[in-house]
Amino acid sequence: MDIVLNAVQTVFALENLIFLVGGVASGVILGAIPGLSATMGIALIIPFTLTLGPVPALLMMMGAYKGGIYGGSVAAILVKAPGTSAAAATVADGYSLAKKGKGIKALKVSLVASVIGDTFSDIVLILSAAQLARVALEFGAVEYTAVAIVALTIVGSASGKSLIKGIFAAAAGLSVALIGLDPTSGLPRLSFSVIEFYGGLHLLPMLIGLLIMSELIIQMEQVKSVSVAHLPNSTERDDNRITKSDAKLMARPIFGGSIIGTIIGIIPGLGPTLGAFLGYDSAYRFSKKPELFGKGSVEGIAGAESGNNAVSGANLIPLMGLGIPGDIEAAILVGAFLIHGLTPGPLIFQEAPDVVYGIYVGLLFANVALLMIGWTLIPVFVKAAKIRVGLLFPAVFVLSLVGAYSFQQSVFDVGIALVFAAVGYLMAKLHVPKTSFLIGFILATLLEDNFRRSLQLSDGAYSTFFSSSLGNVLWVLALVSVISAILQRKSRRDKKEAMMSNREIETIASNGKV
Amino acid sequence: MNIKLKKIALSAAIGLAALTSGMAQAETFPEKEVTVVVNYGAGGGTDLSTRSLAEAMEEALGKPLKVVNRSGGSGTVGPTFVAFADNDGYTIGVTSFSPMAVTPHMQDVPYKVDSFRYLGGFARYLTGIAVPADSPYKTTQDLIDAAKSGANIKYGAASSIESVAITRLATAAGVEFKWIRYKSGQEVSTAALSKEVDVIVGDPKEIAPFVKTGEMRAIASASNVRLPGLPDVLTLKEQGFDVATESYAGIAAPAGIDEDKAAILEAAMKEAFKAQSFQDTLTKLGLEPAYFSGAEYQKLIEDGFADMGADLAALGITKK
Numbered sequence: 001m002d003i004v005l006n007a008v009q010t011v012f013a014l015e016n017l018i019f020l021v022g023g024v025a026s027g028v029i030l031g032a033i034p035g036l037s038a039t040m041g042i043a044l045i046i047p048f049t050l051t052l053g054p055v056p057a058l059l060m061m062m063g064a065y066k067g068g069i070y071g072g073s074v075a076a077i078l079v080k081a082p083g084t085s086a087a088a089a090t091v092a093d094g095y096s097l098a099k100k101g102k103g104i105k106a107l108k109v110s111l112v113a114s115v116i117g118d119t120f121s122d123i124v125l126i127l128s129a130a131q132l133a134r135v136a137l138e139f140g141a142v143e144y145t146a147v148a149i150v151a152l153t154i155v156g157s158a159s160g161k162s163l164i165k166g167i168f169a170a171a172a173g174l175s176v177a178l179i180g181l182d183p184t185s186g187l188p189r190l191s192f193s194v195i196e197f198y199g200g201l202h203l204l205p206m207l208i209g210l211l212i213m214s215e216l217i218i219q220m221e222q223v224k225s226v227s228v229a230h231l232p233n234s235t236e237r238d239d240n241r242i243t244k245s246d247a248k249l250m251a252r253p254i255f256g257g258s259i260i261g262t263i264i265g266i267i268p269g270l271g272p273t274l275g276a277f278l279g280y281d282s283a284y285r286f287s288k289k290p291e292l293f294g295k296g297s298v299e300g301i302a303g304a305e306s307g308n309n310a311v312s313g314a315n316l317i318p319l320m321g322l323g324i325p326g327d328i329e330a331a332i333l334v335g336a337f338l339i340h341g342l343t344p345g346p347l348i349f350q351e352a353p354d355v356v357y358g359i360y361v362g363l364l365f366a367n368v369a370l371l372m373i374g375w376t377l378i379p380v381f382v383k384a385a386k387i388r389v390g391l392l393f394p395a396v397f398v399l400s401l402v403g404a405y406s407f408q409q410s411v412f413d414v415g416i417a418l419v420f421a422a423v424g425y426l427m428a429k430l431h432v433p434k435t436s437f438l439i440g441f442i443l444a445t446l447l448e449d450n451f452r453r454s455l456q457l458s459d460g461a462y463s464t465f466f467s468s469s470l471g472n473v474l475w476v477l478a479l480v481s482v483i484s485a486i487l488q489r490k491s492r493r494d495k496k497e498a499m500m501s502n503r504e505i506e507t508i509a510s511n512g513k514v
Numbered sequence: 515m516n517i518k519l520k521k522i523a524l525s526a527a528i529g530l531a532a533l534t535s536g537m538a539q540a541e542t543f544p545e546k547e548v549t550v551v552v553n554y555g556a557g558g559g560t561d562l563s564t565r566s567l568a569e570a571m572e573e574a575l576g577k578p579l580k581v582v583n584r585s586g587g588s589g590t591v592g593p594t595f596v597a598f599a600d601n602d603g604y605t606i607g608v609t610s611f612s613p614m615a616v617t618p619h620m621q622d623v624p625y626k627v628d629s630f631r632y633l634g635g636f637a638r639y640l641t642g643i644a645v646p647a648d649s650p651y652k653t654t655q656d657l658i659d660a661a662k663s664g665a666n667i668k669y670g671a672a673s674s675i676e677s678v679a680i681t682r683l684a685t686a687a688g689v690e691f692k693w694i695r696y697k698s699g700q701e702v703s704t705a706a707l708s709k710e711v712d713v714i715v716g717d718p719k720e721i722a723p724f725v726k727t728g729e730m731r732a733i734a735s736a737s738n739v740r741l742p743g744l745p746d747v748l749t750l751k752e753q754g755f756d757v758a759t760e761s762y763a764g765i766a767a768p769a770g771i772d773e774d775k776a777a778i779l780e781a782a783m784k785e786a787f788k789a790q791s792f793q794d795t796l797t798k799l800g801l802e803p804a805y806f807s808g809a810e811y812q813k814l815i816e817d818g819f820a821d822m823g824a825d826l827a828a829l830g831i832t833k834k
Contacts, residue, residue: 043556047565047581137708181588181621184695185831188621195594198621199586268704322707323723324700331700335557341798343723408555408585449697456694457668457710 007357010055011365019056020362023063024369030064031071032381034081034212034396035403037204041068042332054340055358061336062312062359063366065329069272069309070114070374073301077106078385080219081212081396085203086272088211088438089158089280089304096296101234103382108242109298110305111374113254115367117279117306120258121265121313122363125320130346133321136268138470141453145465146474147267148447151274151439153478154281156485158435160294163489166436169427173440174447176201183449184456196412203273203442205404209417210434212400214424216393233382250302253283257306264307265314271327272308273442277435279307285484290492313363319344320356543603543775544577550765551599551607553592555585559719559799560763564608566795567636567765570786575778589613590623593766597625601768603775606633611761615818616674619826620833627815631771633780635764635806635814636787637796641679641736642744644721646709647729654683654734654753657713661689668692670702670711678825679736679759680715683750685828686757693829706730718742719800742800762804764811780808 010016023045030041041064049057072084077094090110097106124132139147152170159166179190180200191197234240242250257279264275283303284293293300315326316333323345325331337344342352349356385392404417427434458464466472550568554560561583568579584592589612596607609630617623643654651657661667661684669691671677677693684691694711696702699720706714707729714721715736722743724730735741735749738758750757765783767776786792787805796803806814826832 043583046556050562050565137704140705140708140710183697187831187833193622195587195590195622195624198588198590268700322704324704331698332557334700335559335562338559338719338799339562339795343719345723346727347723409582410584410586410591453694453696456692459666 003353003357004361006354007361010354010358011059011361016056016059016362019052019060020063020366021369021373023060024067024366025373027064027067027069028071028074028370028373028377029067031068031083031087032074032377033071033399033403034075034079034083035208035400036406037068037072037084037403040204040403040407041065042329046332046336049336050339054337054342054352054355055362057336057340058333058355058359059362059366061333062316062363063369066114066118066309066312066366066370067373069312070111070305070370073110073114073305074107074381075396077110077301078103078381079392079396080215081400082207085207085438085442086276086308087304088207088273088435089276089308090301091211092294093297093300093304096294097298097301099232100239100296101232101236102239102296103233103385104240104378105242105246105298106296106301107378107381108375109246109250109301111371111378112242113250113257113302113305114309114374115371116254117258117261117308117310118313118367118370119364120306121262121310122360122367124262125313125317125363126360129317129321130349131321132266132317133324133346135266136318136322136324139267140468141450141457142465142468142471143474144269144446144450145454146471146478147270148443148450150474150478150481151270151278151443152447153481153485154277155436155439156482156489157281157284158277158439159433160431162431162433165430165432169432169434169436170440173437173442174444176206177441177444178448183445184452196410200445201416202407202413204407205413205416206420206441207438208400208404209420209422210424210427210437213397213417213421214428216397216400217421217425218428220393233386246298249298252286253279253299253303254306256282256286257303258310261307261310262314265311265326266317268315268318268324268326269446270311271315271442272311273438275311276304276308277439279310280304282307285488290488316359316363320348321346543778544575546604547578547580548575548603548779549605550579550581551592551596551605552581552583553585553589553608553610553613554583556583559717559801560589560608560610563637563763563792563796563799563801564765566792567783567786570789570792571782573789574782574785588617588621590617590621593630594624596766597629597768599768601631601771603767603771603779606765606767606779608763609766609815610763611639611815611818612673612675614815615822616678616826618819619823620674620831622833627812627819629769630766631769631776632764632766632808632812632815633776634783634787634808635762635804635811636783637763637801638737638739638804639761639763640718640739640741640800640802641676641715641759641761642718642721642732642741642747643680643683643713643715643734643736643750644706644725644730644732645713646706647731649709649712649731651712652731652733654750654755657691657733658684658687658689661687661691666692667713668694668711669713669715670694670696670705671715672696672699672702674826674829674831675759675761675822676715676736677829678822679757680713681829682757682759682825683736683755686755703730717800718744722800739802742797742802762806762811762814763801764806764814766808766811776808 030036072087073090076082076087076090080095094106155170182189261275264270283299318324599605703720718741732747
């Protein structure tokens with residue numbers, strides 16, 4: 001008990017509080033700016049934290065991480081340009097709501113879902129890090145291969161109208177991810193002897209081109225033709241708040257998203273973007289109004305945003321329980337632990353319990369800080385998005401270029417962003433779903449690495465893929481997911497056809513022709 | 515007092531360098547900020563140790579050092595950037611062993627060993643060999659015996675150099691082990707904990723904590739010295755296998771830099787190496803502080819490049 005009280009005291013010491021709140025605020029703002037990301041925020045903060053004590057340093061970085069994941073949804077909703085890859089799943093519904101004048105409602109839904117997802121996974125972390133961390137050890141190469149396949153099946157619901165185009169886009173994403181070093185031999189592949197290709201294409205510059213810059217081009221076209229300028233601002237009170245019926249709708253997707261995000265966080269190597277897509281997918285599958293998805297569904301935003309934030313707390317579970325970082329952000333945190341003479345892992349509970357409890361208390365408080373800071377900033381963001389389109393678009397465009405460059409100070413990455421701006425433009429014109437492309441790209445490395453490693457471990461015997469019971473459960477899950485996606489598509493098509501034919505009959509009848 | 519003494523010693527060193535050169539240009543070097551290029555991402559061992567070195571060098575040079583990360587291409591992008599930077603002394607960077615002596619055998623890189631004027635080495639990366647705690651193989655000899663009697667021993671390792679370390683052992687003992695490649699040291703540790711592989715090769719900081727928790731057993735140091743935090747674990751040489759593999763971190767300027775400027779930078783690095791804060795940081799990061807002069811470091815890279823060529827060819831992972 002003493003140690004908890006001490007931890008509370010540490011966290012609420014004015015200095016530490018400033019770093020924590022400062023971390024959350026800078027995360028929200030960096031995440032909200034299209035092109036800058038949570039990872040980048042943490043990387044920027046590192047040199048600054050070297051001189052701090054371990055608790056404030058880690059709290060600042062984790063605050064920035066949490067803030068950044070929520071912040072990413074701000075630009076996704078208001079400008080249709082996701083600030084981070086984890087916000088990609090929020091774009092369609094968030095922006096649709098904003099177009100209807102319900103931008104503030106969408107932001108509030110996103111914030112509340114983010115904070116609940118965060119809090120849920122933090123509590124799971126605090127109560128059971130040591131036990132749950134062992135779960136990560138159940139995942140070997142075979143299980144990861146199966147997880148990647150399960151995750152790929154969400155292409156079924158992420159593809160929108162045409163499943164064929166969705167599958168095509170996912171395959172294209174998988175293929176593009178093959179550029180770089182071969183994971184087994186370490187030799188370069190599809191690199192055309194261009195040294196920058198050796199490291200593979202990075203998600204961030206590609207995302208900036210594909211989702212942000214291409215979107216700007218499309219919106220600029222519309223500016224010319226219909227002179228759309230600002231998002232409408234509804235004066236209806238209900239359009240600017242979470243109503244009782246919204247809250248009812250949000251409950252289930254947030255619950256689902258929090259659980260899914262937490263599971264994704266526990267398994268190292270999956271990350272918040274996948275948490276968002278899977279949270280969105282589950283919201284869609286269990287929704288009573290699936291037809292609203294992609295056109296302004298509150299449930300969709302709630303599922304995606306709780307899903308990605310729940311990863312942030314849970315990915316500390318393997319870090320604290322085993323010493324294994326769950327994603328890039330957690331790997332950066334390892335460095336922060338080491339520089340302060342601490343080794344993350346089970347021993348830290350004995351060696352530095354004060355740090356552990358400081359982090360726990362700090363994480364919970366960071367969620368409160370996120371809620372308060374996020375809520376206060378909503379009108380600011382809305383106002384910022386309202387500046388003249390002639391200023392806003394060039395500003396976002398420049399920020400995108402800066403973001404692509406500053407990720408690893410590379411002009412090559414700016415080129416990548418520009419190429420994918422063109423690719424994204426074409427995809428939008430041809431109605432090829434970009435999210436499917438992204439899902440393919442994100443999962444490719446996980447799938448290929450583990451598929452090939454499984455075969456290496458089994459000396460080439462394919463039967464290895466069905467040799468573990470956890471793996472087999474996952475295969476069944478993948479199968480169920482595919483079948484249910486097909487059935488859902490079919491039932492929606494039938495409904496549509498039924499509606500269509502009714503309308504046709506009416507039209508025909510009203511025209512007086514038989 | 516101590517710091518003052520150090521400063522005097524350093525100004526003496528710098529003064530000497532300037533005197534011997536007698537060149538006006540070098541006397542005032544550096545006049546502005548010096549950029550230090552790190553070839554790996556922010557927050558990793560190389561990044562954090564270089565930042566600490568840069569901080570200590572700042573004190574020695576009297577001008578700020580700006581650390582930038584140019585990661586990618588298995589650590590080769592950073593040295594490329596340095597090799598093609600202006601050789602005015604204001605851009606230097608990390609030329610660690612792996613991108614200099616190992617990767618060029620596997621990929622085309624736009625630089626050569628002599629594209630740089632080496633300023634010195636500051637750390638030794640150590641390599642350990644470990645098995646899951648309840649593994650039937652308790653010692654190095656057990657692994658070799660098992661392989662001799664037909665067992666297919668699989669080892670997990672993330673980098674080529676770690677793979678070379680255990681392959682040298684296998685070759686010396688006349689057996690073969692199979693490499694299962696992982697993306698990072700953490701993945702390798704996980705593979706040992708989940709017993710996906712029989713044995714792992716890795717950084718001591720990815721082994722020592724798990725030995726402490728009783729989940730791994732370290733069976734050897736593959737380096738010339740024993741591992742930090744594991745003083746009882748013998749080196750392969752001490753166990754009677756005449757092999758050792760080491761890797762180093764060092765910094766360099768582009769070739770063709772004014773020799774007087776290079777001498778100033780080299781002296782500053784030598785001085786910075788002695789700083790207690792730097793030594794502490796290295797130890798915390800699981801690296802062994804080891805100083806090499808510019809010339810010594812160049813020899814390490816040259817010899818390493820030749821040795822690695824043969825070893826990697828034996829592993830079958832060289833280009834073409």
